[in-house]
Amino acid sequence: MSTIDWAAHLPVIWAGIAVVAVVMYVLLDGFDLGIGILFPYAGNDDDRDVMMNTVAPIWDGNETWLVLGGGGMLAAFPVAYATILPGTYLPLLVMLIALIFRGVAFEFRFKARTSRHVWDRSFHYGSLFATFAQGLVLGSFIQGFEVENRTFVGGPFDWLTPFTVLCGVALVAGYALLGCTWLIWRTEGHLREWCAQLCRPLLLAVMIFVGIVSLWTPFLDNDIAMRWFTMPNLLYLSPVPVVTFLVALGLWRTGTRRHDVVPFLLAMSLFLLSFLGLGISLWPNVVPPDISIWEAAAPPASQGFMLAGMVFLVPLVICYTVFCYYVFRGKVRPGEGYHH
Amino acid sequence: MELDPIFLSRVQFAFTISFHVLFPAFTVGLAAWIVVLEGLWWGTGRDVYGQLSRFWTKIFAVSFGMGVVSGIVMSFQFGTNWSVMSQQTGNVVGPLIAYEVVTAFFLEATFLGVMLFGQNRVPRGLHFFSSLMVAIGTLISTFWILSANSWLQTPGGFERGPDGVFAVVDWWQVIFTPSFPYRLAHMVTGAFLTTAFVVAAVSAWHLLKRRTVPHAQIGLSMSLGLICVLAPLQIFIGDLHGLNTLEHQPTKVAAMEGHWERQRGASLILFGLPDMEAETTHYEIAIPKLSALILTHSLDGETPGLLDVAPEDRPYAPVVFWTFRIMVGLGLVMLAIAVWSLYLRARGRLFDSPVFLRTLVACLPIGFIAILAGWFTTEIGRQPYMVYGLLRTADAATPSLSGWSVLVSLLAFIVAYGVIFPSGVYYMVRLVQGGPDTGEIRPPGLAEGRPQHQKRPLSVPEESLEPAE
Numbered sequence: 001m002s003t004i005d006w007a008a009h010l011p012v013i014w015a016g017i018a019v020v021a022v023v024m025y026v027l028l029d030g031f032d033l034g035i036g037i038l039f040p041y042a043g044n045d046d047d048r049d050v051m052m053n054t055v056a057p058i059w060d061g062n063e064t065w066l067v068l069g070g071g072g073m074l075a076a077f078p079v080a081y082a083t084i085l086p087g088t089y090l091p092l093l094v095m096l097i098a099l100i101f102r103g104v105a106f107e108f109r110f111k112a113r114t115s116r117h118v119w120d121r122s123f124h125y126g127s128l129f130a131t132f133a134q135g136l137v138l139g140s141f142i143q144g145f146e147v148e149n150r151t152f153v154g155g156p157f158d159w160l161t162p163f164t165v166l167c168g169v170a171l172v173a174g175y176a177l178l179g180c181t182w183l184i185w186r187t188e189g190h191l192r193e194w195c196a197q198l199c200r201p202l203l204l205a206v207m208i209f210v211g212i213v214s215l216w217t218p219f220l221d222n223d224i225a226m227r228w229f230t231m232p233n234l235l236y237l238s239p240v241p242v243v244t245f246l247v248a249l250g251l252w253r254t255g256t257r258r259h260d261v262v263p264f265l266l267a268m269s270l271f272l273l274s275f276l277g278l279g280i281s282l283w284p285n286v287v288p289p290d291i292s293i294w295e296a297a298a299p300p301a302s303q304g305f306m307l308a309g310m311v312f313l314v315p316l317v318i319c320y321t322v323f324c325y326y327v328f329r330g331k332v333r334p335g336e337g338y339h340h
Numbered sequence: 341m342e343l344d345p346i347f348l349s350r351v352q353f354a355f356t357i358s359f360h361v362l363f364p365a366f367t368v369g370l371a372a373w374i375v376v377l378e379g380l381w382w383g384t385g386r387d388v389y390g391q392l393s394r395f396w397t398k399i400f401a402v403s404f405g406m407g408v409v410s411g412i413v414m415s416f417q418f419g420t421n422w423s424v425m426s427q428q429t430g431n432v433v434g435p436l437i438a439y440e441v442v443t444a445f446f447l448e449a450t451f452l453g454v455m456l457f458g459q460n461r462v463p464r465g466l467h468f469f470s471s472l473m474v475a476i477g478t479l480i481s482t483f484w485i486l487s488a489n490s491w492l493q494t495p496g497g498f499e500r501g502p503d504g505v506f507a508v509v510d511w512w513q514v515i516f517t518p519s520f521p522y523r524l525a526h527m528v529t530g531a532f533l534t535t536a537f538v539v540a541a542v543s544a545w546h547l548l549k550r551r552t553v554p555h556a557q558i559g560l561s562m563s564l565g566l567i568c569v570l571a572p573l574q575i576f577i578g579d580l581h582g583l584n585t586l587e588h589q590p591t592k593v594a595a596m597e598g599h600w601e602r603q604r605g606a607s608l609i610l611f612g613l614p615d616m617e618a619e620t621t622h623y624e625i626a627i628p629k630l631s632a633l634i635l636t637h638s639l640d641g642e643t644p645g646l647l648d649v650a651p652e653d654r655p656y657a658p659v660v661f662w663t664f665r666i667m668v669g670l671g672l673v674m675l676a677i678a679v680w681s682l683y684l685r686a687r688g689r690l691f692d693s694p695v696f697l698r699t700l701v702a703c704l705p706i707g708f709i710a711i712l713a714g715w716f717t718t719e720i721g722r723q724p725y726m727v728y729g730l731l732r733t734a735d736a737a738t739p740s741l742s743g744w745s746v747l748v749s750l751l752a753f754i755v756a757y758g759v760i761f762p763s764g765v766y767y768m769v770r771l772v773q774g775g776p777d778t779g780e781i782r783p784p785g786l787a788e789g790r791p792q793h794q795k796r797p798l799s800v801p802e803e804s805l806e807p808a809e
Binding site: 056057058060061063064066067068070071072074075076078079081082083084085086087089090092093096097099100101103104106107108111112150151152153154155156298299301302305306309310313314317320321323324327328 | 411412415419437449
């Protein structure tokens with residue numbers, strides 16, 4: 001009987017789990033952050049109430065995927081956790097402060113009257129800054145960190161480059177698109193009309209940004225360029241941009257019509273494809289440009305101990321998350337506050 | 341100006357965790373209290389329980405919201421400010437936190453949505469179940485986080501490589517370290533006491549105002565009943581925890597006691613000013629032999645002293661000494677209130693002694709202060725170590741960190757929490773002032789088919805708490 005080489009396999013499994021956690025976070029918290037980004041531009045206060053009520057019961061669960069991303073990385077790839085977080089200290093600070101203001105707005109806004117506009121702003125700017133900061137962190141991750149001897153040795157502003165700023169803006173547009181298509185699904189009347197009109201301009205912006213980021217990324221690192229632009233990789237990988245283009249085309253056509261859930265699914269697909277492209281560029285590094293998942297991995301005793309639980313617990317989490325979404329299904333109408 | 345990133349990181353961690361711990365301390369007990377009310381409502385069908393449950397659920401929601409957002413901050417600070425600690429202990433502490441997320445956080449966050457917003461969408465039994473899941477989630481969360489904290493205090497089940505990285509040999513020993521059972525029992529009991537005193541204070545205040553009297557009587561009677569059980573129990577658990585600390589962290593006990601010399605038959609110092617420079621405790625007022633009796637259960641047992649270890653290995657005793665006395669003192673006040681309530685209850689005057697009711701109102705924050713004081717005692721008491729005896733706090737910080745970055749983040753947290761906390765307290769006070777809504781409770785909606793829509797929404801405008809202009 002051959003023994004399984006856990007030290008080689010576990011990091012790959014954990015990289016997969018980490019990707020699932022990040023994707024879940026981006027897709028789920030992405031649309032509720034997007035609602036915050038679009039929030040002040042809605043027609044009136046009733047619309048804003050409806051927008052908030054579409055996510056009030058579920059946003060907390062969505063945000064928990066972020067904590068799983070952080071906790072999971074500490075557990076499975078401590079070296080990555082201990083280098084990426086110091087490397088993005090200030091953007092993470094902005095994200096945390098923004099998430100604080102945004103999170104409490106859900107509770108405080110409905111309890112306030114004279115100061116409600118304060119919590120409206122807190123929700124909007126909290127969502128906006130949290131998203132932009134996440135884009136900065138993502139950009140820093142792609143461009144890589146200065147690491148020596150498993151320790152971040154760069155400066156406090158290494159994260160600030162034109163590329164990372166572009167990523168920040170791109171993510172704002174991306175989350176806004178997710179939020180917009182979510183609202184197309186979950187609302188009706190003139191709020192839905194407004195979102196349907198917003199869908200195409202947002203999609204256009206997202207595609208432009210995704211295009212620029214995609215073209216720019218190979219220039220950041222020679223290895224990434226080699227991976228995409230040598231034969232036969234070019235042939236194998238060409239479906240990624242092609243499918244992306246087709247999905248965008250689909251969203252362009254369905255976003256303004258009488259489709260409910262289709263635009264949201266297509267917008268999520270756009271995100272998934274972008275992730276796929278990112279994964280192809282960076283694999284197998286967990287701290288670009290040099291530290292691989294095997295070098296950063298916790299020992300099999302730790303990764304295995306966690307995996308044993310995750311195999312049962314993550315599907316369970318997904319089950320009751322689905323249940324919660326099911327309880328709060330259907331269009332949300334003005335004045336229908338599910339508020340407690 | 342030279343800014344010390346390690347000192348500032350310590351201040352930042354102390355500030356953010358002190359703020360954060362207040363909310364779990366309250367919501368752990370409150371979630372259980374709401375489950376009891378939901379269960380009584382479901383079982384008896386008496387609306388008074390449902391109304392009380394809704395009232396406390398609103399307060400729970402505000403408190404939980406602040407707990408969640410301040411908790412996210414905690415999970416990132418290990419990486420941003422204490423990256424060496426993260427790298428060296430990540431193999432051990434990381435899985436505990438990851439298990440906390442998947443067993444507790446998701447459970448709480450997901451069922452909280454149903455608990456807060458599902459009243460009219462799910463049957464009563466399912467709503468009870470959701471509240472139960474939230475309450476169980478808070479307890480599971482306490483289990484894991486105290487397991488992680490206890491491992492840092494009394495590490496076990498590991499071996500350490502030449503690069504300083506801790507690797508796990510035995511998970512059982514990692515999760516159930518020697519101090520863990522005591523720490524967990526002490527914390528959970530403290531959390532329930534904290535909630536009980538808040539419920540008692542709010543009920544007492546409503547009784548004094550003659551407002552929703554039946555509700556207030558239920559709240560007062562039940563919370564005081566709990567206090568009568570838990571206050572003495574907590575003192576007993578605290579004593580066991582102290583003995584455990586004496587065994588595993590003797591220097592911490594020396595700092596708590598203000599003792600410098602290792603001695604037999606040590607006296608209990610009631611008042612004193614420990615002086616780290618002079619290596620003595622000034623102005624002692626002490627009861628002979630009592631410390632030895634408490635710590636060793638013998639009049640001439642041996643107790644440790646701060647001089648047992650080198651000066652650089654000693655925690656800062658003046659703070660530990662005094663926070664410990666605050667915690668113990670408040671524990672005794674809790675016990676006194678328990679006894680007082682038993683006396684009044686026996687005479688059938690529990691609800692109509694104004695002096696007692698006012699005292700209860702004044703005691704509203706007693707649990708919070710006791711928990712903070714206890715937290716300071718145990719956390720400052722383990723200094724200068726992050727992992728007790730093995731990894732110094734000064735060696736655990738992020739090497740690349742600039743003092744300015746930490747100063748900026750510390751100030752940002754102070755400003756943010758300075759806005760959020762008073763606002764949250766303000767909204768909670770307004771909710772308390774409003775009291776339970778005694779209107780008829782609408783029948784729960786249908787679980788099947790399309791969600792039921794209310795004719796008169798219970799949302800927004802009527803719920804506003806601020807005076808209209």
